[in-house]
Amino acid sequence: MSFGCRSSRAGTRTTLPDPTKVAPVTVPTNPRAVTRADVARYAGVSTSVVSYVVHDGPRPVAPATAARVREAIRVLGYRPNASAQALRTGSSKMLGLIVPELDNPFWSELAVAVTHAAAARGYDVLLANSDGDAAQERERLRSLSARQVDGVIVTSIMTHPDLSTVTDPGLPMVLLNTFFEVPEYASIGVDALRGALDGTRHLVEHGYGSIGLVMGHTGSMELREQGWMRALREAGLPDGPIVRTAFTRRGGYEAGLRMFADDTGPRAVFVSSDMQAIGVMRALWELGLRVPEDVAIVSFDGAAEADYTNPQLTTVRQPIETMAVAAVDRVLGLDADNQWHRDLVPAELVLGASCGCDVRR
Amino acid sequence: MSFGCRSSRAGTRTTLPDPTKVAPVTVPTNPRAVTRADVARYAGVSTSVVSYVVHDGPRPVAPATAARVREAIRVLGYRPNASAQALRTGSSKMLGLIVPELDNPFWSELAVAVTHAAAARGYDVLLANSDGDAAQERERLRSLSARQVDGVIVTSIMTHPDLSTVTDPGLPMVLLNTFFEVPEYASIGVDALRGALDGTRHLVEHGYGSIGLVMGHTGSMELREQGWMRALREAGLPDGPIVRTAFTRRGGYEAGLRMFADDTGPRAVFVSSDMQAIGVMRALWELGLRVPEDVAIVSFDGAAEADYTNPQLTTVRQPIETMAVAAVDRVLGLDADNQWHRDLVPAELVLGASCGCDVRR
């Protein structure tokens, strides 16, 4: 077994040689990883047989031979080179996932759920962060495609993602967390209209007469907004004030300051994400207003963080695990009978104390 | 250009044929991705020249030729196959990152920082979640190694990670967020002893006479614990109560209930992570105790979430970006002059209101 250093791979020095110093005598060379050929040699078989044993097929192998090979694999610590496998088979067994901001709890929880769902199908996830930027989203998608992922799950920030120019035509792609229909793409998302309707209705049932809306920036008349509005209309309530802001804690904070700065603010508010609601609660805290005594809140997402606000947030929970499994199965083509272009999964209102109930989760 | 379907790659049907249905006539075949050979043909050059243009070397190319190749690349939408590149060059331009729980804000913020630091060096990050489990940590490491990452950054939950049996001997590995010295590995972490000392001293300066500790489960006598204790000793204060618990919001909640259930609880508490502190605050809320009027809190980490608790947490902030850059440069061997086995980066006390100050961030 030759572990010699190959000139084309030897660690090249990036620093210029310093004439005042003695040139280094030893160049650190990484020992080559164990390959299938090493295993074959050790076990005294051909490389084909090693593959047959590793994959338990497609040709049968005599038990004694297989045992020798397995022993060799164990002793040498052999792991098949995934790059070579991907090149040969055309499948990397990796799924790409693009999220806008991994450091937003909702997205990181979704990323974990997708990772678990993919692992259950034997896939690793190559995670890419678009930083909420459309150009970066395209660039990341390009990179995932070059890395030979077998499919991509995109949680796009674009209302009408135009991604066709970026990917290979044959690369399966699914839009996750997308409430609306996008031509040419399968999309999976929560039933946001119904969720917002349920959440706002709950505030109506508490008897609040004025219910505002803190809404994240979205391209179109958003479904959460429609749900909020429909609940008000059906109750015969006037439209409450609307503040539009970023989908972040800070965005919610700024919206809260604006909405409740003077005493004309509404008695209750529906907020389009938990992160924003947390910002609203901080604003109310600074303004000396109590939740829910002065202002009641219902929000949207059901992030873990919403369990630990004081008081606990009443929130419309997105079934993240369900969505993740659906996205993975969809992108892998495992639900071939599913003809739907768009999957809507139901959201569930989870009661806390911010709405005026006093439920403890 | 032949886009024919190759039998060994055609999408095989996983469902058994249903005799009651007509067999499908068309099998969906993924159009083959564009390769370097397609570009060469289109531009009328050899495949070598395509590479020379893509990499701007190592051989010179006539400007007119290069222009033709670039045009071909653009028209065909060519992207080099990363698996083939990795196989050929021995470098995947990917770094592996193992975190215990990606859905814990501290880890997701660290993951984002590492991703950015790696991107600045031209590397993608293959992110792996160990779910806080040692066996999974080893399994994920094995997988990363098989996927030919050029290095691994591990935020291990093991006190004494024994990882040598899992990775290729030549795979560079760095332990991140590790405060203590680990034989044979480079480790990078915050100066936790000093950070805890500063945080606890701050509580001492506020004049609190009894200062408890909520400490996450760690293998040994932890540096945060040592810092807390040293601050008490040097102030001549008695050791406050210690509750040990998980590094989670729930862990903090349970610890808070235990520490403050009766009125013998301390007047102030140093908490080993922001997530735990958030749990403690919830426990105090339920017990009807106010922060900081009844109990003052200083915690550790400096997660974004700590900015939005009510009141805002005073916390010892880990310089996540600095740590991420150091880890990436270390694992890539970019700081060859650095002889240190262990890098300690300084933490900074960030004042909020939970300690009794009234600073607004």
Add this chain to the structure above:
DNA sequence: CTGAAAGCGCTTACAG
């Protein structure tokens, strides 16, 4: 300045 050729590690149809 350009191209033909070798080889990275793997899988699998084919031949024995």
Add this chain to the structure above:
DNA sequence: CTGAAAGCGCTTACAG
């Protein structure tokens, strides 16, 4: 049941 051989897409030393 086993092995020799082709080829996935790429990079680069070598030859022209």
